[in-house]
Amino acid sequence: xxxxxxxxxxxxxxxxxxGIQAVKGISLEVRQGEIVALVGANGAGKTSTLRAxxxxxxxxxxxxxxxxxxxxxxxxxxxxxxxxxVPEGRGIxxxxxxxxxxxxxxxxxxxxxxxxxxxxxxxALFPRxxxxxxxxxxxxxxxxxxxxxxxxxxxxxxxxxxxxxxxMGLSPLLVKEILAMLTDINRQGVTILLxxxxxxxxxxxxxxxxxFGSGQLELSGxxxxxxxxxxxxxxxxxx
Amino acid sequence: MTYLIQQSLNALQLGSVYALIxxxxxxxxxxxxMINFAHGDFFMVGAFLCFLSVARLHLPFVPTLLISMAxxxxxxxxxxxxxxxxxxxxxxxxxxxxxxGVGIFLEHFTLALSPYPLHIPPAFENVTWNAGGLxxxxxxxxxxxxxxxxxAALQFVVARTPLGxxxxxxxxxxxxxxxxGVPVNRVISATFAIGGALGGAAGMLYALSYPVIDPYMGVxxxxxxxxxxxxxxxxxxxGAMLGGYILAAVEIAVAVALPSTYRDxxxxxxxxxxLIFRPYGIFGRPRPQKL
Numbered sequence: 001x002x003x004x005x006x007x008x009x010x011x012x013x014x015x016x017x018x019g020i021q022a023v024k025g026i027s028l029e030v031r032q033g034e035i036v037a038l039v040g041a042n043g044a045g046k047t048s049t050l051r052a053x054x055x056x057x058x059x060x061x062x063x064x065x066x067x068x069x070x071x072x073x074x075x076x077x078x079x080x081x082x083x084x085x086v087p088e089g090r091g092i093x094x095x096x097x098x099x100x101x102x103x104x105x106x107x108x109x110x111x112x113x114x115x116x117x118x119x120x121x122x123x124a125l126f127p128r129x130x131x132x133x134x135x136x137x138x139x140x141x142x143x144x145x146x147x148x149x150x151x152x153x154x155x156x157x158x159x160x161x162x163x164x165x166x167x168m169g170l171s172p173l174l175v176k177e178i179l180a181m182l183t184d185i186n187r188q189g190v191t192i193l194l195x196x197x198x199x200x201x202x203x204x205x206x207x208x209x210x211x212f213g214s215g216q217l218e219l220s221g222x223x224x225x226x227x228x229x230x231x232x233x234x235x236x237x238x239x
Numbered sequence: 240m241t242y243l244i245q246q247s248l249n250a251l252q253l254g255s256v257y258a259l260i261x262x263x264x265x266x267x268x269x270x271x272x273m274i275n276f277a278h279g280d281f282f283m284v285g286a287f288l289c290f291l292s293v294a295r296l297h298l299p300f301v302p303t304l305l306i307s308m309a310x311x312x313x314x315x316x317x318x319x320x321x322x323x324x325x326x327x328x329x330x331x332x333x334x335x336x337x338x339x340g341v342g343i344f345l346e347h348f349t350l351a352l353s354p355y356p357l358h359i360p361p362a363f364e365n366v367t368w369n370a371g372g373l374x375x376x377x378x379x380x381x382x383x384x385x386x387x388x389x390x391a392a393l394q395f396v397v398a399r400t401p402l403g404x405x406x407x408x409x410x411x412x413x414x415x416x417x418x419x420g421v422p423v424n425r426v427i428s429a430t431f432a433i434g435g436a437l438g439g440a441a442g443m444l445y446a447l448s449y450p451v452i453d454p455y456m457g458v459x460x461x462x463x464x465x466x467x468x469x470x471x472x473x474x475x476x477x478g479a480m481l482g483g484y485i486l487a488a489v490e491i492a493v494a495v496a497l498p499s500t501y502r503d504x505x506x507x508x509x510x511x512x513x514l515i516f517r518p519y520g521i522f523g524r525p526r527p528q529k530l
Contacts, residue, residue, distance in 0.1 A: 054418055055417075056414055056417070056418070074417065074422075074423075074424075075414070075417035075418055075423075076417050076420050076421055076422045076423065079417070079418055079419060079420035080420050084418070084419075085418045087414070087415055087418060091412060091415035091418070093407070093408045093411045093412065093415070093416075094411070095407055095410075095411050096404060096407055096408060096411070100404045100407075100408075103401065103404055104401075104404050104405060104408050104416070104419055104421065105419040105420060107401065107405065107419065107420045107421050107422075152419065153419075156419075156420060
């Protein structure tokens with residue numbers, strides 16, 4: 001895949017569930033190596049967009065990954081293509097140990113060698129997880145749980161991370177730490193699609209961003225452009 | 240004292256059967272939070288497969304065991320895929336009604352094929368050893384050892400294998416498990432297969448111990464095993480095992496101390512009292528609220 005080509009392409013996506021139309025025809029793309037931020041108010045359809053991409057919600061429109069239509073694929077098949085979705089609230093299995101949480105996501109890995117590579121990489125990024133392997137993951141701190149969620153997502157060697165509110169519930173210091181880690185992960189060649197309430201923070205690190213307003217896209221541009229846009233500043237940055 | 244040991248042995252034998260069936264209820268509840276009310280009838284089908292294998296095909300013990308376990312495992316998966324899976328997003332009540340319907344279907348399908356109670360000849364020569372007033376039959380020994388072996392194997396699968404980890408993950412949060420690449424439907428089917436295989440083994444062991452079988456035999460035994468699972472804490476594997484042995488011990492204690500017709504009435508009263516004090520069962524805990 002050449003640089004700059006769309007890794008993920010969303011066309012006219014509409015998502016309805018429970019009688020509510022959460023996403024009303026949006027189009028966006030994520031290119032290889034980018035960090036793309038989706039920002040906007042609560043309930044604007046950001047989470048539904050991620051859940052549609054990873055196959056958890058039915059939708060109309062088209063979603064392509066590396067040119068292949070994803071429609072009809074069950075979530076585990078989409079995960080096996082190298083799309084790792086860290087859901088809102090992190091989705092840690094509190095009833096499993098740290099080690100088991102990590103092993104679980106190695107399920108799509110066919111070879112032991114690939115699994116070992118994944119483990120090594122995760123421990124290099126998050127040495128703290130290695131110290132906590134045998135611990136029930138419900139006893140981890142919020143920051144450690146976020147590291148576990150990220151580490152778990154990277155285990156399978158995913159090339160595209162979908163992150164839903166990675167900063168939620170973390171102290172400002174930890175948020176900084178997690179963001180630094182995301183930048184690291186991105187430098188290692190992992191493309192990131194990030195949903196954040198904290199628009200300022202997300203747009204600062206993003207190559208590009210999309211601003212959601214009640215199910216539709218209001219604006220898009222580079223992170224810097226959006227940060228400087230008076231409408232964004234007024235609506236989301238409190239300036 | 241001898242008498243007490245004798246009765247404890249009988250309780251172990253009966254409890255093993257309850258425990259094996261209770262595991263099927265508790266595992267399915269664990270992954271789907273659904274009570275598979277047809278499970279008692281899966282157990283009955285295991286008993287009939289045992290009849291087929293021993294009385295018709297004249298097969299020895301081990302092939303009979305494999306036929307009962309594999310046959311009921313296949314049946315459980317077929318029921319899951321054809322009847323339960325389409326209703327996974329339907330209201331809870333629909334799934335319950337379907338499970339009851341599947342149970343009644345299995346009873347009457349079996350009745351249509353075999354309208355009279357059947358007698359099962361022994362699958363192996365049943366030797367009884369007498370020592371110091373204690374009578375132990377080889378069937379009792381086989382029942383208890385085989386059950387304990389199967390439960391140990393299950394514990395190993397759940398605690399140590401990728402399938403076991405996936406089963407626990409699916410029981411915690413199905414959607415997130417699928418996001419990590421776990422094929423949730425296959426894990427659920429595997430859970431039904433394992434629960435079915437244990438129920439099939441229970442049906443066979445029960446049929447060899449109490450060798451007259453009929454299509455409704457799974458109803459009361461199934462309820463008792465279900466109650467065992469609830470007493471142990473539904474969804475908890477150790478709880479299902481312990482619950483099975485507790486129920487059997489209470490039943491046999493009542494039968495020893497009181498007229499035998501009091502057995503179920505007293506046993507169930509005690510269980511109701513236990514649940515009043517421990518509403519989630521012995522090992523059960525209220526599920527923490529998810530964010």
